[in-house]
Amino acid sequence: MPAAMVLLAGAVGLLDAGPATATTAAQAGHSTVVPRCAGLEHTTIPASVMSLPTTGGRVVSTSVRTGVVGGETLVYCQVDADLFPVDRSAPAIKMSLALPYDWNRKAMMFGGGGYNGTIPDLAGNVPFGPVDRPVPLARGYATFASDSGHRQDPAAPPSLDGSFGLNDEALHNFAAGDALKKTRDASLFLIRHAYGTRPAEVYFAGGSTGGREALVAAQRWPTAFDGVISAFPAWNNLSEGLYLGYLTQILSGPGAFPGPEKQTLLYDSVIRACDGLDGVEDNVVSHPGGCHFDPHVLRCPRGADTGPDCLSDPQIRAVTAMSSPFAWPYRIASGETSYPGFPFLSGADMRTPFLGFGQTAPAHPMPVTSGYGMQYWDQWVRYFLTRDPHYNSLDLDPRNPGKWLARISHLSTVQDRNDADLGPFARAGGKLILLHGAADELVSDRSTSDYYERVRDILGPRSTDAFLRYYLLPGANHANFGTPAFAASTDSLSALERWVEQGRPPTNPTVADTAHDRTRPLCEYPRWPEYRAGDPDTASSFVCTR
Structure with missing residues (x-):
């Protein structure tokens, strides 16, 4: 509709x-x-x-x-x-x-x-x-x-x-x-x-910045909303910004940027290596935790850039940085210490380059054809951090910010909405459905999983399960942008209504891929859908396994 x-x-x-x-x-x-x-x-x-x-x-x-x-x-x-x-x-x-x-x-x-x-x-x-x-x-x-x-x-x-x-x-x-x-x-x-x-009831729904806003609502005003849908939330906004700045610096280096053809090469290589881990080859990696891909298998001879069919050494370092955690060697007031990076599936698909690597390398001024995250960093440096619209964001190294460290630390208290004690929201009767695509190019699903684990560590598994469900959607990208491998569609609102208004928690939900006319079980994290038998386009042919 x-x-x-x-x-x-x-x-x-x-x-x-x-x-x-x-x-x-x-x-x-x-x-x-x-x-x-x-x-x-x-x-x-x-x-x-x-x-x-x-x-x-x-x-x-x-x-x-x-x-x-x-x-x-x-x-x-x-x-x-x-x-x-x-x-x-x-x-x-x-x-x-x-x-x-x-x-x-x-x-x-x-x-x-x-x-x-x-x-x-x-x-x-x-x-x-x-x-x-x-x-x-x-x-x-x-x-x-x-x-x-x-x-x-x-x-x-x-x-x-x-x-x-x-x-x-x-x-x-x-x-x-x-x-x-x-x-x-x-x-x-x-x-x-x-x-x-x-x-009678007031609900909130949002994704990305809106997903952070959904968690802010639950954290800061636990009685303001009866139910919340938070999708791919950028909850640790400053921390991700530091990671994006680190990646921007690496990608702007000589020969480091993998162009769209090389991004597609990387994406297709990861699919070939990891697609069948869930029991069926369908261009969706349903078991991302089991996907261990070494980009060195794509290394050009002697590490030089010899064309679109391989990655040079600087490009391998860049894609490895994108998929690895970034820890900064200083303290910030929010208490965050790192950002977990992205899976290789994220941002390496030519169909959605704007959200991931982009089509062109970062530069000054920042091109509109660079990745969304690089442009986001550039705006943050110029207007949030330095408050100098003419500042060259490539001159600021998140690993060594120098005189800007105090300002970064202050902004972390504003932007990192990392209070994982959702006890007041739960005690007020609030319910939360948390969603994230496992191929998200702009907000890492690893970060959302981290937040979820923090909530469980604070409240305990039983108390958490009484008000929170977290689902990782295989193949889904950021907001179904472009032509995702899995265009996710699920009726989370009806599930939330039944939970809030009737006390009936979600039971065996499914998610549809509207681009390929297929369904999968919507598995509670850390479970994932494993193919067992039957029609591979039908959710009943899969079981949620761990």
Whole structure:
């Protein structure tokens, strides 16, 4: 079902009639109250309704919209609002809500991506969401989101504008997640005014930066959300940034960058070496933990770069660095000491070079054809760290940052959201579904596994299993970008609803590959799907093994 909606001019008076009775909605268990759309126009949002400092907010526009989703017509009220900063030089938080006519008395907040700067699609889906089920708005959810407190420069690559980092309040709104709580509080205030009641349940879903935001919500405000879906979360944002800077320096060295043809060579070689470890050859490595690949088997004669069919010694060092942990020889205030690196499957596929190595080597100025992570590092160095837009990010060595160490350490307390004690969230009844693709090019699944193990170490296996499920999706990349080996689609939202609202934890879930018409069992980490017998395109032919 398409996430995008065709917006049409609607009959504005339809949603402004005040309370109304809708028998079909009541029979479905949905709200019988029509949202007061025009009544929200220019509504003042008091600063007192938000638990973090603002100077209040105001609704700037309302409109009734008609969306066509899966052949069905959905009518809803869109509300756009600004939340005003304390620092007058900081930008406002721009936020939007979609208030459906047939409300299910639930709310869903969406997280962002990259450096944010735009408001996520209110008619979008949860990460790795099902294509054969309605999106949250079409299910009757009131959905809301924000730009996290700054606006993307339209001339910059999407989600890669870090210039807002020059302002402390804007930086904290984004990196520490302050904008999340401000947006959540303001949205619930407006929902109550629109429907006359609060939502029965409030959920959060996001991937990448949005996945970090999902964990921030559970860590910092354990009673704010009843259920959370966190996908490929960049939770240790500064720590990954240091790793990306290290990799950027290596790839910018003479002859070190493997071009797209060599990236494909590496990817195909890993597939040939490790594909059958799960019992079936299907171009998906379902047992990544058992995949041990030595890139030296691709070494060019005498280590020189002799063409696209081999890797030179500098290129072997570069791909080895990408797949190895990076530990920095100094302390930072967050307590993090390293980043685990990526599997060889990540970022080595010509089909998605933008997220991994990129198409061209890092340079100054940073090319838009370099890898996403290298551009992310460049923005961070110029706007978060040095606050000098003209600084050459290749001049900063994460192994020896010199005078910038104190600033790095400070930023780690803002960006590394590494409190793995989710006990307060669990005791409040919160449930968390954690998802990550094993071929992610931009956020390492090893990092998410590390976070999960920390939670288990703190709370114990039994307490963790009572509120958290973590699934590693074989073959899935970052947000199904490009043409992944496994275009993952699973109904995590329905599973989360049953867990939160009925006390029924996920049982034997499956994940579909929408690009190749096949299914697999969705195995709880550290289990993985092993082929036993039957149709290799059917989940029942696999068992979750350890």
